[in-house]
Amino acid sequence: MYKSFSDHLLDWAGRILLTLILGFLVLPFIVVFIASFNESAILSFPPQSWSTRWYVNAFEYRDFGNGLRNSLRVAAFGAGIALVAGAGFAYVFNRYDFAFKNTLNGILLSPLIIPNFTIGLGVLVLTAAASMPRNVWTVVAVHVIIVLPFVVRSVYVSLQNLERAYEQAAESLGGRPLHVLLTITLPLLLPGLVAGAIFAAILSFNEFTASLYVVSQRTETLPVAMYNYVREYADPTLAAMSVLYVAAVAALLLLVHKIFRLEKVLNVD
Amino acid sequence: MLIDTAQASAQQTADAPAVRVEGVSKSFAGSVALEPISMRIERGEFLTLLGPSGCGKTTLLNLIAGFLEADQGELYIHDKPVTRVPPYQREIGIVFQNYALFPHMSVARNVGYGLRTRGVPKAEAERRVREALALVKLEDFADRRPRQLSGGQQQRVALARALVIRPRVLLLDEPFSALDRNLRAAMQVELREIQTSLGLTTVFVTHDQGEALSMSDRIAVMSRATIRQIGTPSEIYDHPQNHFVASFVGDANMFRATLLEAEGSDARLKLGETEARITSFQTDLPAPGPVTLFVRPEHCHLAEPGTPGTIPATVALSVYQGSHTELHVDCPLAEGGRAMLRVPSRTSVAPGEPLAIGLAESGAAVFGAED
Numbered sequence: 001m002y003k004s005f006s007d008h009l010l011d012w013a014g015r016i017l018l019t020l021i022l023g024f025l026v027l028p029f030i031v032v033f034i035a036s037f038n039e040s041a042i043l044s045f046p047p048q049s050w051s052t053r054w055y056v057n058a059f060e061y062r063d064f065g066n067g068l069r070n071s072l073r074v075a076a077f078g079a080g081i082a083l084v085a086g087a088g089f090a091y092v093f094n095r096y097d098f099a100f101k102n103t104l105n106g107i108l109l110s111p112l113i114i115p116n117f118t119i120g121l122g123v124l125v126l127t128a129a130a131s132m133p134r135n136v137w138t139v140v141a142v143h144v145i146i147v148l149p150f151v152v153r154s155v156y157v158s159l160q161n162l163e164r165a166y167e168q169a170a171e172s173l174g175g176r177p178l179h180v181l182l183t184i185t186l187p188l189l190l191p192g193l194v195a196g197a198i199f200a201a202i203l204s205f206n207e208f209t210a211s212l213y214v215v216s217q218r219t220e221t222l223p224v225a226m227y228n229y230v231r232e233y234a235d236p237t238l239a240a241m242s243v244l245y246v247a248a249v250a251a252l253l254l255l256v257h258k259i260f261r262l263e264k265v266l267n268v269d
Numbered sequence: 270m271l272i273d274t275a276q277a278s279a280q281q282t283a284d285a286p287a288v289r290v291e292g293v294s295k296s297f298a299g300s301v302a303l304e305p306i307s308m309r310i311e312r313g314e315f316l317t318l319l320g321p322s323g324c325g326k327t328t329l330l331n332l333i334a335g336f337l338e339a340d341q342g343e344l345y346i347h348d349k350p351v352t353r354v355p356p357y358q359r360e361i362g363i364v365f366q367n368y369a370l371f372p373h374m375s376v377a378r379n380v381g382y383g384l385r386t387r388g389v390p391k392a393e394a395e396r397r398v399r400e401a402l403a404l405v406k407l408e409d410f411a412d413r414r415p416r417q418l419s420g421g422q423q424q425r426v427a428l429a430r431a432l433v434i435r436p437r438v439l440l441l442d443e444p445f446s447a448l449d450r451n452l453r454a455a456m457q458v459e460l461r462e463i464q465t466s467l468g469l470t471t472v473f474v475t476h477d478q479g480e481a482l483s484m485s486d487r488i489a490v491m492s493r494a495t496i497r498q499i500g501t502p503s504e505i506y507d508h509p510q511n512h513f514v515a516s517f518v519g520d521a522n523m524f525r526a527t528l529l530e531a532e533g534s535d536a537r538l539k540l541g542e543t544e545a546r547i548t549s550f551q552t553d554l555p556a557p558g559p560v561t562l563f564v565r566p567e568h569c570h571l572a573e574p575g576t577p578g579t580i581p582a583t584v585a586l587s588v589y590q591g592s593h594t595e596l597h598v599d600c601p602l603a604e605g606g607r608a609m610l611r612v613p614s615r616t617s618v619a620p621g622e623p624l625a626i627g628l629a630e631s632g633a634a635v636f637g638a639e640d
Contacts, residue, residue, distance in 0.1 A: 165369035168336055169427075171356040172363045173383030173434060183382075187373045 029246060036239035054240040064241065066218075067225030071205055073136060074221055078143035079151075079200035085144070086151030086200075087193060093152075094159040109149045119145055120210030127214070136219045142210050147200035154199060158192025198256050202249055285348035287312045287438055287470035288333060293342035293352075295328050302328040304495040305342060310438075313468040315461070319481040320491035321517070326474045329491075330440055333472060335359050346437055357386070362431030366443045368423045370415035376402070376426050377411035383434035401429040404463060421452045428460065432467070439464070441473040445480065457484055478518045482506060490514045508550045512636045515563045522569060522626075523604040524562040524580060528555065528635055536635055538562060541602050545578040547633045555637030561604070563634045566595075566611045572627035579625035582608060584618050598624065 003011075031045060036054060038047035058064060089108060093101065111119060123142050127134050166188060170180040186193075208223035215224050222245075230238050288310040295303040303325040310316045318326035331337040332344065335356035344352045351359055370379050377398050384394040402408050405425035415423055424444060431439060441460075445453045461484055464471050475481055481488050482502045489499040490513070498505060498514045509515035516523065527539040531554040538545050540562070547562070572579040582600035585607070596610040596618060608626060618624065 163367070163369065165365045165367060166371060168334070168356070169363060169365060169369040169430075170371070170382065170386075171336075172334060172359070172361050172440075173430065174357050174360075174386035175382070176357055176386070179386060184371060188371075 029242075032239045032242045036236050036243050038236045038239075041235045054236040055244070057235075057237045058240045058244060061229070061237065063220070063225045063229065064222065067220055067222035070136065070139070070215075070219055071222040074139050074143055074211075075201045075204040077140045078147060078204040079197050081140070082144050082147045082151045082200045083193065083197045086148050086196065087155045087189075089148075090152050090155035090159055094156060108152055111145050112149050116146060116207065116209040117213070120213030123210075124213040134214055134216060134219070138214045139211060139219055139221065142214050143204040143207060146207060146210060147203045150203060151196040151200050154196035155189065155192055158189050158196075162188055194256065194259065198252065202252065205249070286310055286345075287314065287347060288472070289345040289348070290329075290333075291343045291345070293329075293332055293339045293344055295332060295337060295340050301494050303332070304493075306496055307342075308489065308496065308499060310470060310472060312470055315464055315471045315473065315484060315486045317473045317475060317481040317485040317488045318491055319475055319478060319488050319518070321476055324491040325494040326476075326491050327442065328494075330442055330472060330474050333438065334361055334363055334440055360434070360437045361440060362434060362436030362438070363440045363442065364424070364427045364431050364444045366446055368415075368427040368444075368447075370423055370426055370430075372415055374415075375411065376407065376413050376415065376418070379415065379426055380430045380433050382430065387434070397433055398429075401433040404432065405429045405459075420448050421456060424448065424456060428463070432463075432469075437470065439469050439471045441471065443475055444473075445475075445477075460484075482518070488518075490517060492517070507632070509563070509634070510551075512561055512563070515634070515636070520566050520609055522564045522566060522608040524564070524600075524602045524608070525604065526560055526562040526602075526635065528557045528560045530557060531555075538635070540578075540580055543577055543579070545628060547628060547635075548631055549634045550631065551634050554635060558638075560635040560637055563636060564628055565632060566609045568629040568632035569608075569610050570627045570629065571596075571610065571612055571616070572625040574623045574625045576625055576627065579627045580608075581623065581625055584620050584622045584624060586620060587618055589614065596624075598626070600626065 034047065035045055037050050037052065038044065039049040039051035039053070040047065093105060120142060123138065123145075124134075126132075127138060132138075162185070166184055167180050170184045171177075175183065206223065207221070208227065211221045211224050212227070215221060220228070226238055226241055229241075286309040290306055290308045290310075292305045292307055293303070294301070294305040306329065318329060320326045328337065332339055333346075335351070335354060339352055342352070343350055346359060346361075371382065374382070380401055381394055381398045384397060389397070398411070399408065402411060405428055407422060407425050407429065410418065410422065410426075415426065418426065427444070444460075445456060448456060457480065463469075473481075473484065482505070485502055487499060487501055488505050489496045490505060491497060492513050498510045500508075505514060506519050509518065509521075512523070515521045524540060529537045529539055529544070531537075534549045534551060534554070536547055536549055536554055538547065538560070574581060580600060580602055582598035582603075584596060585599045586597040588595040588597065592614065593611045594614050594616060596612055598608050598610065599606060600608040610626065612618075
């Protein structure tokens, strides 16, 4: 196709703009990445000399190990519970009509509007008023509230895209509702369920604001541990920690991508 | 080989129809999807529900399948009331428009699904799956995934999956619409052969009148949520009972006329400036007044302009069809201003040439305004 000079100009302008936007998006990470290799104990930019000692420090700092264990536990349980509950809600919303459906939907999605610190504060006040102990399950509960809307949405969209004919065919072939759910509906929804669970786990793993209100020294999550670290020390350990954090989440996403590819190979998509 | 398992119990009620619909109706959120309908579908019959989209044919199919529950009325399969029986207990096979093959299962597991739900022993299930796949000539494709198959092959798998459970009724929901023209014709023949050889009661939903005419034992023509006429293909084509059926099935010429007098099946009509006498195939003619005169193109012939009893027209377009030529004519008396004639191919007529449409003595009908 023939392109005029102005077309080329527009083409290049578009490319440059796109590069600038992408650069802007990853700029903070690039700065942190470079800073994490700074030898100096003071977080400064650009570094004068290089070292990997802050990575060693990140691994050796006890609170981070403890925080990572807590975060993984909270993310696993939080995403797991949210997946089961969210998938159930999504199924009910998709398949049944009932009174106050819109109201219930609004309540379910309200954590999208209510700020995380409000949710954290609310649970803190509630547990204090009921003199309930604040343990790891308190943190899990807060995270379930926060990630549930995302899981409901994710599964709901998958259900909407699922043609009813599959289930109807199975029913006509003698499949009772539960059997159809287990052999047809769930396998066909699997990509949506996996995506929802992974998304929930990552959200939970990154959650800081609400957690801050409900964690104790023993149950503090990794982001909270990092926050507490930076209040005491100003060295590049936190930059190193950030790089590890990003690497871990990126690895998880890559893994998901691999699984979805695998789905295609297996013809389950 | 695929004999109804309910044969023994069915023997006592052998004369009962396969499906009996009694006053069944359905509405969705206040809009009527199906007016109260009553009909019988005989054993081994191939019945087509024909109509435009939104006419209620899919609703009726879904009611028979059990995916919808009727608002009123009763539905019987082999003389047993099934109105409130869930789909998984109705012993019905369905082939959907997009086949709805389970993408996460192999062809063999797709076909075997209905046997697993019934707890058929493994060895017997394997044999029946093999037989069903042989019936649709797909023995060698048992281990493939549905999406590794062509459209025609997918349809055969869907058919095998529905047949393997030895259904009492086979429901087909526009199964040919996703196939290209040549494959469609081949699959139609094949399906009809399998259906006849198994003596399988079949309800077929389509909006394609050609498909309906060529495949069915009987056709139920539907529009506006009700059945407008039910009969054999030739009854529907040759003797349509109302304006809708006449115009929906086959080519039809419709002329505005005034019914002057009627005696039995004979009618005297005023057609514009002239008068014509026709013998209708109807036994009941409408009351004198404005009517629509219906004539198939094959019951029209070319006449000299000005001949009494003929309808004036001018040639708009002549389309060569090999065995004959279609003359599309501008005709002020015709509905939509157009009529169509089939004339021998050697007839030479130029666009703009005036002519007259002569009517055969039989094959016509007059429909009142309310039809």
